[in-house]
Amino acid sequence: MLRNLTIACFALTSVGVAQAFTSPKGYLTTEGATNHNYMLFSKYEMYWQAIDKTNIGAGTKVMREVSWRRDGTGGASTYAARTMTNWEMSIAKADYGLHNSVDISKNALTGTLKQVVKPRTLNVVDVSAPPTTAPAPWTTVVKFDTPFIYDGLDALLWEVRYTANTLSTNYSFDFTTGGNYAYSSSTASKLGTACTSSGSTSPITWTTQWRNYGAGFSIYHAGISNLPKSAPAFLWIDFADANLTAPIVCTTIHALPTIVLPLGVSDSLGSLAKAEFPLPYVASAVGASLYGQVWGFDAGRASGLPMSFSDGAKWTIPNDPTSHDVVRNYRYKTNSTSTETISGPWTGGIITRFQ
Template sequence: MNAKRIVLTASLIAAAAAAQAPTFTSPSNFFTTEGNSSDDGWIGLSQDPQQSTQHMAIDATQIGTARAAIRAAHWRRDQRAFEPGAVARTTRIGMRMAHGDYGLVQRGDFADVNDVLTTPWVIVYTPKPTNIPDWTAVPSTTPAAFTFRLPFDVPFDYDGVDAMVFNILGYQSSSPNDSRHPVDKHEDQAFYVWVGPDTGTGCRPDGVNEMHLGAQWWVFAEQDTSLRTSVEHAPPAQPVILNLGLANPQFTLPGLCADIMSTGEISVPMGMSDAGGYLERRFDLPHQASYVGGLDLHLQAWAFDPNEPIFGLAGSQGHQLAQYPQPPVPGMAMATSTVGVWTSGTTDFGDFVFWQGYGSIVTGWEN
């Protein structure tokens, strides 16, 4: 009988532990993926009762799946070296959740959270002293287990239609000021730079240096796209044009000091070169401009050159820009992270603007 009781007790304990495990994550599907960054501050770095640290994020990776009665949040330690300051402590923690329009965040920087929200905040965990686990040791697994659980006072029903917004508040830590608790976090690059190869050679207007064209796609994740160009060693103080073509004919025309290396379906003025023959120009495009970004473009710059006797032109080498890589749509944006906020009291949540950082603390959710 005692043996049966022991087995039954062990089974009940295992079932209870499983019932308190996270069932999904933000970002989605991060149970076995380690974040590429970490966050130290939101748990509360200061003993001062009037200084808080907060983290706010919007998660669109859950859209399409309703999550009823979310009853707890979980966090895990980052895979960094031994952290002597990450001792067990008591910190006042608060948390609130809502629904939000992720499209407003995608359209640009500095989207105010009050404009983004589509439902009122629900305070799921009233700010109160909360025990934080010891995270001094390096985790034995990658990623670490979720060992910090925050059981909600009030469950949150996520509708799966809009994005999920959450705000964590920490203040009045029992540990010395600036003690660190390395929470796992994942970030995506804010932008991607894409360059292509050069072809051929350019003219040498000064007799020594080759006229050279540089070009890059700058593709901001979920925001704008720009083609950034520069020319060096052009004839000084002369107008420069940029030819954009669908092919490189590599055509030699007698009297030109450079081959024609762009079919030039589009020609746009870049401006005037300076006294040193340098010029740069940025062309802004709509985000993910497929009508341009989906093409292999061949670029070449031409400048007026009074020292060229036949055509009066000097050309750069050719520069190819292949289709830029489609940036991932991260689906998460941070409003603030590890930012000290002076509040009028000890239980104030702060309202922030979402910025051009993509990612969030890796959070497990239990429902």
């Protein structure tokens, strides 16, 4: 009995000890391949998110602080000290394959997101001069307000936010590369013509992609215009081109509602913002074709069904991408009055130490 108690106490103690590790894995004393100096601490306002699967299976770790270092070579006067307002950090676990690059708040697994640094003022030092030897020291160190226990069973997600920055010039970080994109994509070819919604002078327009993340699919659209105004809209998905015409609909129906995705309610101009809809991965579906069509409820149509349809879309599901281990997404503003930019996913990661 005492022996079992000793073993249990030892196990608890070993979990409780902060173990230094990096995300991506393996860079505690190794320099990354390049630098990344134009994003994380270089905007007026930032919401940064990284998702990393390199530490899956590496065991449980207790995280009590985060650190960053500058790149080991090169210098620039722009890498000056700065102060960020309402700087905060949260950590979670993520399903690496079910990725949403538009509403990135949905990437954390339900119930796992934890704020580890409450909003504070963060001052970072001048890193203009390159270090005498690489890798550089960990010059930005932030203690957590509450620890995070990462069990290594799923991808690690960490995100940083701040609402203002005294300087928006470049700031150097050590970085490991990973290509250009974390997915392969296929832009849909269009079928037929779209309806013109009541109160509009132009037909419905939309551009859509099928994305393959290797462990999950998604449908992405870059915005939809000229829908019925302030009305619910839907995407119908089918496995064949229905190619149906009828007097009660305003155009040819290319997709029947085999699968239905609610898209939300259009704004007062009849527009929907860009969005991404994660879907499960099915290996046998790669190379297959699917068909889609958007419609909005249109109470003002003079005749037929109160539905205004877009043109049809034909996706060919693309091949799996080259496997990448780390992706990152951004939402940021360049000044207090600029519109928010949404960017990502991009592969590769800033070398980040947790312990």
